Amino acid sequence: MIKLGLRIRFFLYSNTLIVVTMTLVAVLGAIYQRGTYLDAIVSRGRSIVEAMAIPITYIENGAEISEAGLVERYVAEVMARNLDVMRYVVVTDAAGTVTHSSRPEMMGQPFARALTGESIGEEPQTDERQGDGGEDLLEIRTALAEDDRFVGTLAVGFSLEPIEREVRDVAGRVALVALVLMLGNSIMTALYVETLIRQILNLNQTMKRAGRGDLSVRAPSRRGDEVAELGDV
Structure with a gap:
């Protein structure tokens, strides 16, 4: 058995106490910071999604609107203003088929997480996912409705990298x-x-x-x- 001198033991005990204490502080601080920043991103994300849902629904279903590409241009403008967090936007019809997307390869494909008419009037749904490149994402989905008629789903992916950073x-x-x-x-x-x-x-x-x-x-x-x-x- 290794016999440690008084000086070495004093040094080890005191430094071990520092390491344990600061590790505990780091863990608790990280948990608190992550929760705080996650709440902030959820709040910001919901505001963006709810604001986007109104004009997208109007453009998609307004009889007087006939110009093509309006949804794509609107989505591009919103993403340009929120480059720090927004990663993708998906719009589907009532059947769950992608009609507009910031990722062209998704066009015409079924969207597995599309909502249904039962989601009208409910709070936007949120869940954490992992992007194709391994980036942690927060996806927020809300129902698109016109006169209580379900017309589709709006899903927006937000980066959680600011939280991890x-x-x-x-x-x-x-x-x-x-x-x-x-x-x-x-x-x-x-x-x-x-x-x-x-x-x-x-x-x-x-x-x-x-x-x-x-x-x-x-x-x-x-x-x-x-x-x-x-x-x-």
Whole structure:
């Protein structure tokens, strides 16, 4: 079994306490930050989706609107204003077939997560997904309705990368603080070695010599406290 000296044990115990404490702070901070930023993205995403649903429904079903490509241009404008979070937009008809999409390869394909008429009047549905490139996404879906008639689904994907980036930043800041604390602890350990632990080690050596029969030995000490008194016993 490895026998550690008093100085090494003091250093290990104190630094272990710092590491454990800062790890706990990092985990709790990351959980809190992720929840806070996720709520912010959900709120922003719902606002965008609900705002988009009105003109898209009007363009799709307005009899006086006949110009082609209006939905695509509108979607492109909205995405250009929200490049930091928006990743894709999908519009389907009542049967769940994609009629408009920021991803052309989806056109005419069935959309597996399309809503039904029962979703009219309900809150937008949200769930976390993983994009084709491994990016974490938040998808928000809402029903498109005209005069209580279900006409399709609007689904928008939002990136969760800002959240992951913020969590990494929090972890980095906590790690930096932990490093500073460990450096400070190392300095304090060195000071304690000189002012306290060294005296205890000297007393240990004195007691060993006394145990070998040298009863005149005294532990060298510049202190005037209980440790010094033990050395004079």
